Amino acid sequence: MEKAKKDHRFDFYNSLKPQKNYFAENYKHLKNEQRYDYIYLSKQAGCLDGKKILDSACATGDLLDYVSRENSHCFGFDYSKPFIYTANKSKPHNHNYAVCNAEYISFKSESFDVVFSSHFVEHLYEDELLKYLKEVRRILKPSGKIVVHTCPNKWYRYTVYRFYSRWIRMVLYPFLNLFFKNKISQIPSMDEFKKQDLQKKENKLIHVNEKSVRGLKNSLLNAGFEDTKVWAFGEPFKFNLWALPIYIVDLLYPLPKIFPVLFANHVWAVGTK
DSSP states (O other), X not given: OOOOXXXXXXXXXXXXXXXXXXXXXXXXXXXXXXXXXXXXXXXXXXXXXXXXXXXXTOXXXXXXXXXXXXXXXXXXEESOHHHHHHHHHTOOTTEEEEEOOTTSOOSOTTOEEEEEEESOGGGSOHHHHHHXXXXXXXXXXXXXXXXXXXXXXXXXXXXXXXXXIHHHHHHHHHHHTTTOSSOOOOOOOHHHHHHHHHHHHHHTTTOOOOBOHHHHHHHHHHTTOOEEEEEEEOOOOOOOGGGHHHHHHHHHOOHHHHSHHHHOSEEEEEEEO
């Protein structure tokens, strides 16, 4: 009998030894209230007061910590036992966490108002993603929403960025760095970019299904979410004086605002049951 192929994704998930606020600590040491992707996700979900909320692949519960309201009921699941153990150690009174497989979500039908899925769909093969989305549709109440965030945008990362955006920034960034104390990080050289390509192959062990706007919309439609909105948008951030060089680059490089489907690296979606 042929030996089953080892799935390295699961090795990765269960080898982590996270602390509470794992992602907040690893995204430039930001606190949850400074994670503007959380703010953006929350706005797409609408009013969350009194709602029953589920976060898919919740890790240590950082997103739920942000979107939670006093009268809301928050649930999170993750495949990683270390993540769930860490989340349960310091959970608020209205949070509940469990180890769960995304293909068979262990909740009753029509039991949630909102399901969040951030930085998750890219880790599921398409057949797994379809089963997960169908499960989400099953557990959502009528008119309930799934709110999705995935990165990178496949169309941008492997075509536009590599062959166009990267070269524009190689000209702009060194020029702007002449005038600002807080330097913009340098764009990799071609040799470094080749190393990044090798790293991407390793990342494919866990990023197995990166999406474009069209690809994510098709997945949602195939799972039965007929009322869907899918768009590309840069990762939101709040104005800070130290980030002024970045705003100047944005002014000189407006294509992400004009053609976000191709030039923005983050894909967002809202599907309504």
